[in-house]
Amino acid sequence: EVQLVESGGGLAQPGGSQRLSCAASGFTFSNYAMGWVRQAPGKGLEWVSALSGSGSNTYYADSVKGRFSISSDNSKNTLYLQMNSLRGEDTAVYYCARAPAWHTHYFDYWGQGTLVTVSS
């Protein structure tokens, strides 16, 4: 059974940093692209970032480019999102999601999300 479990959310200061983790199980992690999608309070889904299955290609939404960094540790089957220079508009539930391949541009499994609140 495919499982994606996010962690690392919580309260962060504006201008601060937070690192999210996503522990994957039930599939060969390195064979799939992975991504992060967020949902701000009362808003819809917003794609944030993605990592190709090989780990060699990264992709970012303009809203986070230069501030967020996606990476993975295949030995731990874990995806990360390093978030720096946080802003109030980054407040959201962050979902980890799996994509069959990045060029397919859809996500077939999602985690339950972790809430990041950016506030002083």
Added chain:
Amino acid sequence: QSVLTQPPSVSAAPGQKVTISCSGGSSNIGNNLVSWYQHLPGTAPKLLIYDNNERPSGIPDRFSGSRSGTSATLGITGLQTGDEADYYCGTWDSSLSRVVFGGGTKLTVL
């Protein structure tokens, strides 16, 4: 403002059929494949449809998808109270070079 436009809400009675529309443009729906997701607040979103009209294993055939021009439609037949959720369309936008989603449609089964 979402790149893809969905109605904020739709409703229908149990057992009935409902359709949810998703409107875009040539840089997204018009030239890329569409997916649909079901999301109950507090839970993991679920993929319902990919590649415009394909259902993942385990998704009942009550759910269907179609695309015509720059619009896509999700159809749900035999509505059940358990279908009450938010539904999102998604696709790639070739001009923006990113995945885009609709604003979401809240389905109420009366």
